[in-house]
Amino acid sequence: xxxxxxxxxxxxxxxxxxxxxxxxxxxxxxxxxxxxxxxxxxxxxxxxxxxxxxxxxxxxxxxxxxxxxxxxxxxxxxxxxxxxxxxxxxxxxxxxxxxxxxxxxxxxxxxxxxxxxxxxxxxxxxxxxxxxxxxxxxxxxxxxxxxxxxxxxxxxxxxxxxxxxxxxxxxxxxxxxxxxxxxxxxxxxxxxxxxxxxxxxxxxxxxxxxxxxxxxxxxxxxxxxxxxxxxxxxxxxxxxxxxxxxxxxxxxxxxxxxxxxxxxxxxxxxxxxxxxxxxxxxxxxxxxxxxxxxxxxxxxxxxxxxxxxxxxxxxxxxxxxxxxxxxxxxxxxxxxxxxxxxxxxxxxxxxxxxxxxxxxxxxxxxxxxxxxxxxxxxxxxxxxxxxxxxxxxxxxxxxxxxxxxxxxxxxxxxxxxxxxxxxxxxxxxxxxxxxxxxxxxxxxxxxxxxxxxxxxxxxxxxxxxxxxxxxxxxxxxxxxxxxxxxxxxxxxxxxxxxxxxxxxxxxxxxxxxxxxxxxxxxxxxxxxxxxxxxxxxxxxxxxxxxxxxxxxxxxxxxxxxxxxxxxxxxxxxxxxxxxxxxxxxxxxxx
Numbered sequence: 344x345x346x347x348x349x350x351x352x353x354x355x356x357x358x359x360x361x362x363x364x365x366x367x368x369x370x371x372x373x374x375x376x377x378x379x380x381x382x383x384x385x386x387x388x389x390x391x392x393x394x395x396x397x398x399x400x401x402x403x404x405x406x407x408x409x410x411x412x413x414x415x416x417x418x419x420x421x422x423x424x425x426x427x428x429x430x431x432x433x434x435x436x437x438x439x440x441x442x443x444x445x446x447x448x449x450x451x452x453x454x455x456x457x458x459x460x461x462x463x464x465x466x467x468x469x470x471x472x473x474x475x476x477x478x479x480x481x482x483x484x485x486x487x488x489x490x491x492x493x494x495x496x497x498x499x500x501x502x503x504x505x506x507x508x509x510x511x512x513x514x515x516x517x518x519x520x521x522x523x524x525x526x527x528x529x530x531x532x533x534x535x536x537x538x539x540x541x542x543x544x545x546x547x548x549x550x551x552x553x554x555x556x557x558x559x560x561x562x563x564x565x566x567x568x569x570x571x572x573x574x575x576x577x578x579x580x581x582x583x584x585x586x587x588x589x590x591x592x593x594x595x596x597x598x599x600x601x602x603x604x605x606x607x608x609x610x611x612x613x614x615x616x617x618x619x620x621x622x623x624x625x626x627x628x629x630x631x632x633x634x635x636x637x638x639x640x641x642x643x644x645x646x647x648x649x650x651x652x653x654x655x656x657x658x659x660x661x662x663x664x665x666x667x668x669x670x671x672x673x674x675x676x677x678x679x680x681x682x683x684x685x686x687x688x689x690x691x692x693x694x695x696x697x698x699x700x701x702x703x704x705x706x707x708x709x710x711x712x713x714x715x716x717x718x719x720x721x722x723x724x725x726x727x728x729x730x731x732x733x734x735x736x737x738x739x740x741x742x743x744x745x746x747x748x749x750x751x752x753x754x755x756x757x758x759x760x761x762x763x764x765x766x767x768x769x770x771x772x773x774x775x776x777x778x779x780x781x782x783x784x785x786x787x788x789x790x791x792x793x794x795x796x797x798x799x800x801x802x803x804x805x806x807x808x809x810x811x812x813x814x815x816x817x818x819x820x821x822x823x824x825x826x827x828x829x830x831x832x833x834x835x836x837x838x839x840x841x842x843x844x845x846x847x848x849x850x851x852x853x854x855x856x857x858x859x860x861x862x863x864x865x866x867x868x869x870x871x872x873x874x875x876x877x878x879x880x881x882x883x884x885x886x887x888x889x890x891x892x893x894x895x896x897x898x899x900x901x902x903x904x905x906x907x908x909x910x911x912x913x914x915x916x917x918x919x920x921x922x923x924x925x926x927x928x929x930x931x932x933x
Contacts, residue, residue, distance in 0.1 A: 387411065390499035396424060398443070398482075398490045403427060412499060414465035414474060432473060435461035443482055443490045454481030455490075460500065475500040517591040519569055520576040528590025528598045532643075532650050535588075535600055539644045547604040548647070549613060549640040550657035551579065551597040552665060563629040571634050574625045579636075582619050596661075598654075606642060606674060613638040613672035621670060635670035637661060646675055691744045694736075695728065699753055703729040706761045707923035708932070711775070711894055711914040714907070719932075721807065721914060723775045724762050725923050726754065742779075751779035756791060763795040765926055766802050772929065775807035775837060783810060783825040792832065803833035807858065811839045819853070826854050837894070841882065852889055859886045863897025863917075870902035880910045887911060 392412040396403045401423045410418050421427045428436055442457035458479040464470045480495020517524045523531065535546055553575050560568040576597055580589050588600040601612055617636055624631045639660030647653035656675040664673040698704055705727045710719030726742070727735040745751055755778050762776045782788045796802045808829055810822060826836045837858035861882055865875045879895070886893045895907050898917030907915055924932055 390501070391496050393496045394494070396482075396493040396495075398424065398492060399485075401425060412497070413463060413476075414472075430464050430467065432462035432464060439478065442478075443493065451484055454483045454494075456481050457495075520573050520591050520597075522576055522580065522597070523588065523590030525590065525592050525598075528588070528592060528600075529650050529654070531588045531590070532598070532600055532653060535602070536643055536648070536650065536653070540648070544603050545605055545645055546643050547601040547609040547612070547640050548643055548653045548657050549599040549601065549609070549638055550592065550654070550661045551599060551616070552637050552661055553595045554635045554637055554665070554670060556595045559632065563627070563632075567627050567629045567632075570627050571625055571632060575620055575634055575636060578619050578623075579616050582615060592654075598657075604642075609640045609642065609674065610672060613640060617670045617672065637664040637667070637670055638672040639664050639675065640672065641675040646677060688744050688748070691741050692748050692750065694730075695741055695745050695750055695754070698728045699757055703731075704754075704757050704761065705729050705735065706758070706765065706926040707735075708774075708926050708929060709916060709923040710920055710932075711916045712920050713914055714912055719920070721773045721775055722929075723777075723809075723916065724758070724765070724926070725777075726758050726761075746779055746781070749781075751781050752785055752788070755779055755782045755785070755788060759788065759791060760795060761926075762806065763792075763802065765929075766805055769929060770801070773805040773807070775809055777809045777811075777839060780811070784821050789825075789828055789832075792834075796832075798832075800833050804835075807835045807837050809837045809839040809860065812841050812862075823854055826856060830855065840896075856891065858892045858894060858913075860894040860896055860916075863895075866895050866903065866907075866917075867897045867899060869895075869906055870900060876906065879907075883910050883912055 387408045390412060392409040393406045394403050394409070403422060403424060405418055405421065409421065410416065413421065415421055415430075419426075421430065428439070431439060438459050438461050442459050458477070460475065460477050462473045463476050464473045466472050477498045477500055478495055479498070480493055482490045482493035485491040516522065516527075532548060539546055553572055556568055556571065559571055572591075572595060576589070576591065579597060579599065583589060583599075584601075586602045588602075590598050592598040601609065604612065617638065620634055620636050624633050639657045639662070641647050641653055641656040641660065643653050647656050660673045660675040664671040706724045707727055708722040709725060711721040711723060712718065713720040726738045728738075728741055729735055742751070742754065745754055758776060758778075762774055766772060766774060778788070810825070829836050835857040836854075837860050838854070838856050839860045840862040841859045859882065861879060865879050869875050869879060883893050892913040893911075894914040894916055895903075895912050896916050898904060898907065898915045898919045900919060904915060904919065
């Protein structure tokens with residue numbers, strides 16, 4: 344039997360012992376033009392065989408290597424459709440039958456493609472010996488639409504091939520939704536942008552978020568939430584046009600690339616998707632649930648020339664949409680002020696990363712004056728970033744942006760290294776150092792502290808770690824664990840900006856901190872504001888009751904100093920006692 348290319352007909356077999364050697368002259372490799380192409384040999388080499396099935400008569404014609412590939416003793420065992428099906432594992436027979444089901448509008452010229460996998464038992468239905476095969480081909484319908492003839496290739500599926508397939512799926516698709524994963528989605532977006540820049544056609548990129556998913560997870564559990572995500576993704580995919588691309592960007596966000604789509608079409612498409620999700624409930628094992636989505640969109644390349652900009656702008660629009668009460672679509676609208684802020688933040692982030700890489704972070708020290716001795720017994724270590732021209736940038740100018748962009752752990756790690764190094768250089772120095780909220784859950788920071796100090800008590804006992812009150816309040820259990828670990832190591836802990844978050848003293852006691860730093864907002868007008876005086880005096884008395892030392896920040900004049908001394912403050916810190924100075928000058932200051 345010989346298969347002719349690009350037709351549904353069979354060619355007569357040539358008079359040759361090799362039934363599959365018919366190849367046109369222009370298809371021959373010039374290096375082997377004197378030889379015939381042994382298709383059976385090629386098929387056998389890749390564990391494949393081929394067949395033609397006449398569904399009207401049931402007869403199947405196989406390539407001569409079929410018994411070898413499928414493991415049957417005689418080709419007659421698989422000579423008809425019924426005989427072949429008798430050797431398919433019973434639970435998989437319907438898999439193959441469905442591939443040949445009636446198809447309305449089937450292409451009678453090119454045929455209907457199919458590709459299926461099933462288990463095959465060469466020894467019969469009761470045999471325990473079985474192989475896994477992939478069956479791929481096309482079938483052609485008769486006038487009534489039913490299958491009339493099929494031609495296909497069967498391939499043995501070895502474990503290494505199956506693993507390659509599984510790996511390909513893992514590399515390309517999101518496990519939960521079966522859609523493109525984030526990496527492949529952004530690659531597709533990059534390809535679309537590249538094509539759009541060469542042509543004149545615009546496309547749209549939509550970022551879609553499932554609303555109220557946190558409530559569903561909390562009420563019914565994460566598994567039910569996952570089912571909602573998967574179902575929402577399926578409904579969106581069903582309403583896409585050919586050529587559109589959807590992927591899962593993050594936990595509850597989908598990214599959608601709509602080809603050849605302008606502003607008007609983008610809005611219409613977004614509204615169609617929101618309606619598709621909103622109008623039908625989702626059946627889950629827990630309950631029948633309703634879901635809605637919010638959508639933000641950007642036109643590419645008109646409004647975004649890079650993948651990063653397309654994602655950033657669509658998320659920015661999505662955030663506005665999510666702030667509305669109901670499901671909503673918001674198109675991205677460029678804002679000169681917003682773009683300027685974005686570029687400024689980007690510049691700050693790049694400067695921070697470069698400064699960390701180039702070792703251009705510096706410490707300056709501000710003294711905390713003991714009320715009892717009148718001397719600076721503790722110094723707060725404040726971070727500065729050195730520019731390439733040698734000038735210094737205060738932490739307030741770059742730390743807030745760095746925290747938003749996830750760089751605070753790197754900054755805290757570098758600050759720790761500088762602090763420990765300074766403590767090792769000066770045995771009489773006690774330093775207080777700030778850490779961000781993220782560091783309170785960063786086990787690697789604690790590991791770095793142990794490594795840098797080598798567990799030396801003489802270093803650890805001269806180190807005070809400051810955490811802000813708002814962070815301590817938001818993540819109380821986490822903060823308790825962090826403080827307890829520091830206490831075990833021998834460090835003291837201070838609550839910074841106390842009073843800004845109105846933490847109860849009950850929570851303060853649970854944290855087991857050693858020191859309370861009163862927020863400077865209550866100190867700067869202390870000499871003239873009676874309400875601040877009452878508040879500060881109360882905090883000092885309560886802290887003393889719990890055995891905690893107190894520090895007043897932003898002390899700026901003699902009258903404030905007099906009030907704080909009379910109120911029983913332990914330490915005072917502010918410009919009244921001096922500006923921060925470079926840590927390299929500590930010996931001179933001391």
